[in-house]
Amino acid sequence: MTSAQRANYRHGDLRKALLDAGLDMAREGGPDAVVLREATRRAGVSPNAAYRHFADRTELVEAVSDAAQSLVAGAIEAEWDAVSSRLSPADVAHAHLAAVGRGYLGFARDQPGLFRAAFTVPSDLESALDPAKAGPGGRTSFQLLATALDELVAVGALPPERRPGAEFSAWSAVHGLAMLVLEGPLRNLDPEVARAAGSRLIDMVDRGL
Amino acid sequence: MTSAQRANYRHGDLRKALLDAGLDMAREGGPDAVVLREATRRAGVSPNAAYRHFADRTELVEAVSDAAQSLVAGAIEAEWDAVSSRLSPADVAHAHLAAVGRGYLGFARDQPGLFRAAFTVPSDLESALDPAKAGPGGRTSFQLLATALDELVAVGALPPERRPGAEFSAWSAVHGLAMLVLEGPLRNLDPEVARAAGSRLIDMVDRGL
């Protein structure tokens, strides 16, 4: 499990090893569970070796966060691509918006630790276009959301004057539910109820935007 | 600043002193900034004294969280009470819902650390009725939200069949925006833009519920 022994003085790709260890720790326990010393231990290396690749514990956590954001984008892409292409353009647009919401909430449900690592850590909106945070398809989760909203405008389902800032509202809604259920007061909500709340919420967004 | 010297062996009300110190630390830095030893230091007491009043650091943080939730409820009540009583019942209901949203977002903006301490910490929904978390008026922020939604149903602005679970959707929306702006990817959003996003969001909720 803990990587093969290393005969050489050099490690090979320690940065990646530390990042993987960080991802594992974040998977169970979220960003706070990412501890630098433990990462070096799992990589079979002395604590300070980490400082050759990350200036800080913070930098390691940020790297983990970027990777986690990329995974989220991938999950959203999967939902996106599953939308039937035989729908009318208007229906496709609505379906894409719902797909973004489902992908986001689904990832939060299935990978709570990584989700929190992705979105609970410093990292500006400006960098929401950073390819490092994109999914396999090359688009960030934020970009996917924006695309869906643009489609809605294009098919006339969303008045253009309500387009500006719409991504904030839509994003807020799903993000809020995720956070309330993950580490907030809705923590102990029955999973089935949470699921229902999710689709209820996506309806609200679609109707209210 | 750091409380008067204490001549006696006994402190007086150490529990309250620790809690106040904890609140101060949470105010700047959020729940993670609440450190037990520092709290005892500020209370002028040895580190272990804390364990006579809190089993854990966790218990201290939870106490801080409860107090912070109560403050949020107070902020919401203030907005609630400011709603003009000369409006029609329907308008009052809408205004109350908006007041809850504004109070919530306003508190998040003005007291980011306390806000995160309030809602980012374990604490079940079941205890959302706990009077310890209520504002001066005796109602929890969750109860205030529920009341506003009940009013909307009463005046016919919200179809009864959409009432169940509506608090989750409404809460999610405002909570999500708050978290994105406070410790998420919208951290560096221009304050004015954030404010606009807030009222835009509240509109969405009112329209989409």
Added chain:
DNA sequence: ACACGATTGTGTACGCTGTTCACAATGTCA
């Protein structure tokens, strides 16, 4: 081939944290 500088890993050490254990001072009540 070889020396030299840059890169990457090691060892030791410091201060901080939460927490435990034994002990001391104080309050309460018979």
Added chain:
DNA sequence: TGACATTGTGAACAGCGTACACAATCGTGT
């Protein structure tokens, strides 16, 4: 007054992030 519960203290431990000096290895120019 004496026994007992309550609330404080002191010393100690492991774990954390991090700084500093040192060692092994790689890459390059001659």
